[in-house]
Amino acid sequence: MMITxxxxxxxxxxxxxxxxxxLDVLRDDLGAFGTKSVCEQGECGSCSVVLDGEVVCSxxxxxxxxxxxxxxxxxxxxxxGLHPVQAAMHAAGAVQCGFCTPGIVVxxxxxxxxxxxxxxxxxxxxxxxxxxxxTGYGAIVRAFEDLASG
Amino acid sequence: MTTTIGSRVSExxxxxxxxxxxxxxxxxxxxxxxxxxxxxxxxMLWGATVRSxxxxxxxxxxxxSPALAIGGVHAVLTADDVPGRATFGxxxxxxxxxxxGEVRYWGEPVAVVAAEDHDTARRAxxxxxxxxxxxxxxxxxxxxxxLDEVFRRMTIRxxxxxxxxxxxxxxxxxxxxxxxxxxxxxxxxxxxDGHGGVDLYATSQFVHVDQEQVVASLGLDSGQVRSxxxxxxxxxxxxxxxxxxxxxxxxALHTGRPVKMVYHRSESFTGHVHRHPAxxxxxxxxxxxxxxxxxxxxxxxxxxxxxxxxxxVLANACYFAVGPYRCDSVAVDGAGTRxxxxxxxxxxxxxxxxxxxxxxxxxxxxxxxxxxxxxDLRRRNALVGGDSMPTTGQTIETPLPxxxxxxxxLAMPMPGPDIxxxxxxxxxxxxxxxxxxxxxxxxxxxxxxxxLGFSEGFDDFAQARVRLTAEGAIVETAAIEVGQGLVTxxxxxxxxxxxxxxxxxxxxxTSQIDSAGSTSxxxxxxxxxxxTLEAATxxxxxxxxxxxxxxxxxEGVWKGANLVAPMDEVAxxxxxxxxxxxxxxTTPPDENGQGGVHADFAVAGxxxxxxxxxxxxxxxxxxxDTAQDVGxxxxxxxxxxxxxxxxxxxxxxxxxxxxxLDNGVIRNPNFTDYLLPTILDAPDVEALxxxxxxxxGPFGAKGVGEPPTISSTAAVAAAIRVATGRPITRVPVRxxxxxxx
Numbered sequence: 001m002m003i004t005x006x007x008x009x010x011x012x013x014x015x016x017x018x019x020x021x022x023l024d025v026l027r028d029d030l031g032a033f034g035t036k037s038v039c040e041q042g043e044c045g046s047c048s049v050v051l052d053g054e055v056v057c058s059x060x061x062x063x064x065x066x067x068x069x070x071x072x073x074x075x076x077x078x079x080x081g082l083h084p085v086q087a088a089m090h091a092a093g094a095v096q097c098g099f100c101t102p103g104i105v106v107x108x109x110x111x112x113x114x115x116x117x118x119x120x121x122x123x124x125x126x127x128x129x130x131x132x133x134x135t136g137y138g139a140i141v142r143a144f145e146d147l148a149s150g
Numbered sequence: 151m152t153t154t155i156g157s158r159v160s161e162x163x164x165x166x167x168x169x170x171x172x173x174x175x176x177x178x179x180x181x182x183x184x185x186x187x188x189x190x191x192x193x194m195l196w197g198a199t200v201r202s203x204x205x206x207x208x209x210x211x212x213x214x215s216p217a218l219a220i221g222g223v224h225a226v227l228t229a230d231d232v233p234g235r236a237t238f239g240x241x242x243x244x245x246x247x248x249x250x251g252e253v254r255y256w257g258e259p260v261a262v263v264a265a266e267d268h269d270t271a272r273r274a275x276x277x278x279x280x281x282x283x284x285x286x287x288x289x290x291x292x293x294x295x296x297l298d299e300v301f302r303r304m305t306i307r308x309x310x311x312x313x314x315x316x317x318x319x320x321x322x323x324x325x326x327x328x329x330x331x332x333x334x335x336x337x338x339x340x341x342x343d344g345h346g347g348v349d350l351y352a353t354s355q356f357v358h359v360d361q362e363q364v365v366a367s368l369g370l371d372s373g374q375v376r377s378x379x380x381x382x383x384x385x386x387x388x389x390x391x392x393x394x395x396x397x398x399x400x401x402a403l404h405t406g407r408p409v410k411m412v413y414h415r416s417e418s419f420t421g422h423v424h425r426h427p428a429x430x431x432x433x434x435x436x437x438x439x440x441x442x443x444x445x446x447x448x449x450x451x452x453x454x455x456x457x458x459x460x461x462x463v464l465a466n467a468c469y470f471a472v473g474p475y476r477c478d479s480v481a482v483d484g485a486g487t488r489x490x491x492x493x494x495x496x497x498x499x500x501x502x503x504x505x506x507x508x509x510x511x512x513x514x515x516x517x518x519x520x521x522x523x524x525x526d527l528r529r530r531n532a533l534v535g536g537d538s539m540p541t542t543g544q545t546i547e548t549p550l551p552x553x554x555x556x557x558x559x560l561a562m563p564m565p566g567p568d569i570x571x572x573x574x575x576x577x578x579x580x581x582x583x584x585x586x587x588x589x590x591x592x593x594x595x596x597x598x599x600x601x602l603g604f605s606e607g608f609d610d611f612a613q614a615r616v617r618l619t620a621e622g623a624i625v626e627t628a629a630i631e632v633g634q635g636l637v638t639x640x641x642x643x644x645x646x647x648x649x650x651x652x653x654x655x656x657x658x659x660t661s662q663i664d665s666a667g668s669t670s671x672x673x674x675x676x677x678x679x680x681x682t683l684e685a686a687t688x689x690x691x692x693x694x695x696x697x698x699x700x701x702x703x704x705e706g707v708w709k710g711a712n713l714v715a716p717m718d719e720v721a722x723x724x725x726x727x728x729x730x731x732x733x734x735x736t737t738p739p740d741e742n743g744q745g746g747v748h749a750d751f752a753v754a755g756x757x758x759x760x761x762x763x764x765x766x767x768x769x770x771x772x773x774x775d776t777a778q779d780v781g782x783x784x785x786x787x788x789x790x791x792x793x794x795x796x797x798x799x800x801x802x803x804x805x806x807x808x809x810x811l812d813n814g815v816i817r818n819p820n821f822t823d824y825l826l827p828t829i830l831d832a833p834d835v836e837a838l839x840x841x842x843x844x845x846x847g848p849f850g851a852k853g854v855g856e857p858p859t860i861s862s863t864a865a866v867a868a869a870i871r872v873a874t875g876r877p878i879t880r881v882p883v884r885x886x887x888x889x890x891x
Contacts, residue, residue, distance in 0.1 A: 034181020035181070036185075036333070036334075036383070037412075038334070039415050039821035040415050046333060075181050077180075082176065082179065082180070086179040090171055090176060090179055091171065093169065093171070093172070093787040097334065097383045098383070099185065099333035099383030101181075102181040128830050130828075132829075133799075134795045136791075136793075136798035136835065137832040138832065139787075139791055
């Protein structure tokens with residue numbers, strides 16, 4: 001079937017088969033490689049996107065269900081330059097291999113867009129679904145604590 | 151001296167000792183960085199792998215015709231289609247490229263497919279009919295040891311075998327099988343060059359050794375295969391061994407089309423080696439004052455079905471079986487077994503992790519038997535520079551600040567004693583299972599030691615080339631960036647050596663430069679960093695000599711106050727220097743495991759504070775503080791990143807990460823059932839870097855990647871022991887080990 005949705009403020013279409021996930025459509029059909037495929041079962045948050053205002057794991061969304069929706073991926077978080085969460089992560093050394101990074105950017109941007117001054121516990125709760133294997137999370141927490149206090 | 155991180159300011163930003171931001175950071179943050187998973191080529195096919203559902207079986211027949219009948223399938227290859235060497239392996243080529251006669255572990259590849267798209271490739275793989283005669287798997291490493299099914303035995307004998315102390319403690323310990331679980335699964339793209347050769351872009355830690363194995367199994371000349379560094383999403387040891395590399399090249403040359411392959415997550419758990427599970431028997435003898443008199447150990451690690459690096463991991467486990475302690479009488483017997491369990495190989499810490507859990511538990515037992523403070527016992531026996539290694543007898547010629555590590559740990563502030571009545575900070579978290587009044591706290595300490603770089607006579611070298619261009623200095627290398635920050639630190643070294651402010655790393659393929667060795671053994675900053683420093687220094691000297699100057703900076707070559715050659719003129723000369731760095735030579739061990747087998751060492755210590763719900767067996771790691779011997783911190787923030795990340799993997803092994811095997815079959819090959827630490831599990835960490843001159847690394851740097859993972863596990867286990875009074879003789883610590891049911 002053909003599906004059409006808004007992706008980072010542009011209309012896109014893709015021909016999908018029934019069991020295809022939104023993640024696979026983004027990567028394989030639309031070439032939006034910023035969204036990462038890691039666990040394929042909603043455990044790690046690496047494929048996080050904003051769908052109609054809500055952060056979701058795109059691996060758990062059937063592509064057909066994205067019909068007519070408005071989706072923002074990491075590529076759409078900041079039109080040019082860096083979103084404040086990206087700048088904070090860059091400055092704090094919160095990126096190593098970077099494979100979790102797009103999912104964390106998407107999740108943190110949604111947090112800060114609604115709560116500009118989250119507490120440390122609120123930061124951790126918001127990111128509880130995003131696994132990072134490299135940093136041990138220390139620099140990620142510092143990045144967002146710095147941003148929250150700014 | 152000790153260094154607190156994050157407090158340095160330099161006039162020359164981005165040089166050694168600074169913490170410049172990553173050159174690839176913005177691309178990664180914007181989702182623009184290209185990983186092996188993101189590669190694409192025109193007319194590209196997708197590959198998929200057929201894997202054995204049995205840990206041990208004979209392949210009776212393989213019927214590929216149902217797959218070939220599917221539209222869009224271009225190739226199905228089996229063992230008969232491997233034109234060159236039928237096997238591969240890092241230390242010995244014992245692993246079939248595709249299993250033909252016999253499968254020896256669950257998930258072993260038996261066939262590969264190339265098709266027009268990913269789904270078709272997977273459907274074709276599923277359509278292949280393999281008939282197996284199922285055989286009994288050998289899964290018990292102790293039985294394998296009795297049957298002499300071993301990749302290596304290791305014997306260490308040092309000092310008086312009859313030395314005996316007044317106090318003797320014994321223990322038996324187990325370590326479960328940990329997975330590296332890098333977020334990026336195995337992925338790659340092979341592109342035929344149209345002349346019978348192939349270009350490979352794949353996840354890796356060591357492209358030159360991948361290239362050699364592809365060449366051998368494809369039966370090509372070395373010049374026909376180029377392995378290119380590709381974007382890697384974490385490694386931690388999982389990418390030292392070949393997995394999809396040969397398959398991709400076979401498929402690409404067979405079809406004449408580019409072929410891409412990306413393992414899915416559960417496939418990744420069978421597609422790379424794991425940390426060796428271990429069984430460890432120990433006896434420590436000490437005198438009344440707590441001085442170690444003799445240590446005896448038996449070390450059994452299970453290598454699984456194929457050799458991988460089991461021989462080297464076993465040797466490391468045996469060499470570091472005593473820990474960073476003096477002892478003149480040591481006997482260690484080790485075996486790395488061959489079974490039908492999943493193959494095990496490199497993971498961060500490489501054998502030192504397993505024995506550290508045991509030797510530190512023993513030190514705590516010994517302290518209890520002596521009625522002595524465990525820290526005092528460790529300080530009394532601390533191994534330092536100039537001492538002899540307790541196992542090999544090798545004199546430690548680089549600094550080993552074990553005493554400073556201990557004292558730094560003790561000086562770090564402790565959290566207040568009150569356990570906050572807030573679910574965010576209680577074991578069980580938002581499960582709301584635990585009340586503060588029921589929580590018990592424990593504090594545990596552990597020390598660990600490991601070698602840096604390759605050992606036992608291995609010719610360990612790295613080549614780097616430095617060019618001076620209009621864009622600044624370019625460092626060319628085949629060393630793999632896996633996330634650790636090599637691209638940052640090599641540029642820092644080049645800036646410092648040359649005196650210019652712009653420097654960048656360019657990854658080049660195996661045909662353009664000699665090997666950089668593996669991104670493993672904590673070695674690239676020391677070895678590729680050493681090559682970069684040497685090449686950059688020679689380049690500066692050559693530039694100064696050419697123009698008769700005495701100083702180089704961004705403006706050009708100066709002689710006194712006069713600019714004798716502006717930078718555009720210098721850059722136009724196209725000068726470059728290539729250097730190959732070797733660390734001090736090592737030797738193989740003698741029959742008693744004695745000799746100068748290591749090039750350098752690093753020591754680290756960890757202090758864990760844990761809160762435990764003893765009724766439910768839940769653990770929260772509150773703090774995990776550390777002091778680490780780093781030689782010289784070339785990039786303090788990157789060092790902190792290695793420390794915090796390494797600690798988190800150590801915490802994972804301590805309380806949650808284990809591959810569960812059932813008669814050779816992995817029962818939890820996914821992120822739902824293989825538990826990884828989340829941000830809610832992350833303890834607060836304070837890290838103190840101990841800097842001392844004297845290592846052979848550039849500017850005195852030591853490798854920093856592995857020490858954080860070695861004693862962090864043992865410190866958490868010790869803290870749980872203190873909190874609960876339970877023996878805690880295996881990791882990961884399970885709820886039942888705490889509750890005692």
